[in-house]
Amino acid sequence: LENIGGGGAAMPEAVSDKLFKLTGLRYIEGYGLSETIAATHINPSEKPKKQCLGIPVFDVDSRVIDVDSGKEMGVGEVGEIISRGPQIFQGYWNRPLETQKAFIEIDGERFFRTGDMGYYDEEGYFFIVDRVKRMINASGFKVWPAEVESLMYRHPAIQESCVISAPHERRGETVKACVVLAADHKGKVSEDEIIAWCKEQMAAYKVPQIVEFRDELPRSPTGKVMWRAMQEEEWAEQQQKA
Known part of the structure; x- marks a missing residue:
């Protein structure tokens, strides 16, 4: 090689x-x-x-x-x-x-x-x-999802991560991470543990307020993670609950 x-x-x-x-x-x-x-x-x-x-x-x-x-x-x-x-x-x-x-x-x-x-x-x-168009505005702070994702890949349990915005009553929108765990870490780490780890790795306003474990992330025919579809789904779900 x-x-x-x-x-x-x-x-x-x-x-x-x-x-x-x-x-x-x-x-x-x-x-x-x-x-x-x-x-x-x-x-x-x-x-x-x-x-x-x-x-x-x-x-x-x-x-x-x-x-x-x-x-x-x-x-x-x-x-x-x-x-x-x-x-x-x-x-x-x-x-x-x-x-x-x-x-x-x-x-x-x-x-x-x-x-x-x-x-x-x-x-x-x-x-x-x-x-x-992907920037998250959390209480006036600019959060770039790609940066947060890159930092999250340092966690040994994280195989894949996609960061999107989610509605938030006070901040307007906040940071959410959809995570696929590595096979040997499934069931051994919690969402709260991931959030606690993130607080040690990045500025407070960048830390995901929500972590959701998924079996896989949706991808386009070219293999790219479909972050926009996941984000639209998140906002639609929250609006229905409201």
Whole structure:
């Protein structure tokens, strides 16, 4: 085995470290969307970074902007990732309004708005924080589910985790984690124990207030966890109870 890599979702740091111990290889991540046909970023094989999209591939110009104002952000500042390049699509078929919303013009050039929040470091490597629409606003604090999920993967009993928002009387919305336990830990750890562990690993406002054990997480035909469907289901259930 000479190299190993992939894309589609961020590789949790804890899993990446386990893979390195087993193989001696660093997982090489890349990044792209259906709208970009192929990858727009990839980590150099000689110098990959963990939980990193990589650097823009040849002929791709990527930047980070403020979601609301469109102002370009600097090194380490979180905003929406935008890109332009020959592989990026022209627009959505017969959906002119959606196409208009998907692009922004900067310096006379047309950039695609990825809908992903992220930043770049001083070496030009891009990192993703989460989807713009996935952010949880808990009492005014911004919670990025992908960050919480990555931290939760450090728990030896957790095989998979998907963090979604749930209604909350006081906070407006709060953090909920849907967890699949590893086979050898099922029945040996409780939801409250997971929450207590999380309180030691992350800031208080990021800690899941609710943990739900599941046998499996729903996935799309491409293998991605369907967080949106789970979140909509959670809000619908709570509204019915109310």
